[in-house]
Amino acid sequence: MQQKIEASLEKQGLMQTLGANITLVEEGKVIIECPFKEGLSQQNGYFHAGVMTSIVDSACGYAALTMMPPNAEVLTVEFKVNFLRGMKTEKVIAIGQVLKAGRTLTVCEGKVYEATGQKILANMTATMICMQ
């Protein structure tokens, strides 16, 4: 499963552009980290909301994928993100977890933390669909 997910991440051009990498794959839980660089900033020098969203969306999608049948693919139906705090940090840590897995739809919770893992920066709820 970890290999399948890492291979999928490598096919996502944006994840390469951002410099994201997977640090944990468990059943129902995936963690993706992304170090800071200038090209990921918003106007105050923080991580751009779009970067945090992209990474935690991937973490949620892959968390859902861990609970789907072997040949399934996952697509994002929708998500909602609250941005809780803006701050400079050398990396962001995005944790995606399955809240409720279903045959067609899976609902995930995602959280983005700064480098120490102590302060939450963003909170996502996402609906994923299983494509066979």
Add this chain to the structure above:
Amino acid sequence: MQQKIEASLEKQGLMQTLGANITLVEEGKVIIECPFKEGLSQQNGYFHAGVMTSIVDSACGYAALTMMPPNAEVLTVEFKVNFLRGMKTEKVIAIGQVLKAGRTLTVCEGKVYEATGQKILANMTATMICMQ
């Protein structure tokens, strides 16, 4: 206003990384376009959801900014995006519009279209806050 917004966009490292550019600034409405390149794709070669989200978030934020006092800054409180259709397209067009402007909070609607402007790819509702 257009100059202020273009200067702000240039300070956003991510918007440079993505290759986004502003094509319209009106009171309560901003359009941002982004041409396709490999580094913006997801695993099927479409625009990544995170790219569409980043661009339409900026369009909504700047649309809100056009209706705020001169020295205000805008931050995204939260947004929700539905992904309506995945397809290959040479660019995406993101339209942000103010639905309700308030002194503290402004609510915007954002829509992302493919290159011809006929098919909608994603729909956003965003809450923006005015920082003085």
Add this chain to the structure above:
Amino acid sequence: MQQKIEASLEKQGLMQTLGANITLVEEGKVIIECPFKEGLSQQNGYFHAGVMTSIVDSACGYAALTMMPPNAEVLTVEFKVNFLRGMKTEKVIAIGQVLKAGRTLTVCEGKVYEATGQKILANMTATMICMQ
């Protein structure tokens, strides 16, 4: 279709409790109205957010149903509502419209207006699922 939808609304105990009634059914669009009474208020005497949400959720669900196969049923997967304005009004008018109809999922936009139809009180985006 109008009969099917009115029969469904009558089976919803909550819609009877609220006093909601359907005033328009078109392909992809349904309008539901609800007159004010004390039992629908929040602490300031306005319509409670939960009432507006319930009614516009039904309007969106039925709008989706108009575009589904004859024997289908509709369920709400998720929705997001922004509350734009609080005010006293003798009734609310909820308009649900299909933004994108799909075989499994349909995305709708809902808007709630006060009695004159001029001021928007709430804005919904909803994802509906077709159950056969």
Add this chain to the structure above:
Amino acid sequence: MQQKIEASLEKQGLMQTLGANITLVEEGKVIIECPFKEGLSQQNGYFHAGVMTSIVDSACGYAALTMMPPNAEVLTVEFKVNFLRGMKTEKVIAIGQVLKAGRTLTVCEGKVYEATGQKILANMTATMICMQ
């Protein structure tokens, strides 16, 4: 605080109509329960999504209020709810908790469970605003 919140709930006509009552008030956490009756159903005899939403919105709003200054009032800016499971149950239990308290905005997570508290029916993220 518990008295202030119970007095506020009593002023909400809808909460009386639904038959909701507060069972816990702590700093940053409020629980509201609501027994089933016919007038709260949707077309399959389950609790209507609008009822669950109304109750968990109140639980989130009051959870936010516990962390605001003494004379503050709380209003819902927006919320998003995913409906995870439909089932018959004699009551619903709505738990609202503060995820991030701020001077102006407070973000809450809400969860709705069936009578035994073991199965989650709905999940909310809500943004609340402090009105002085």
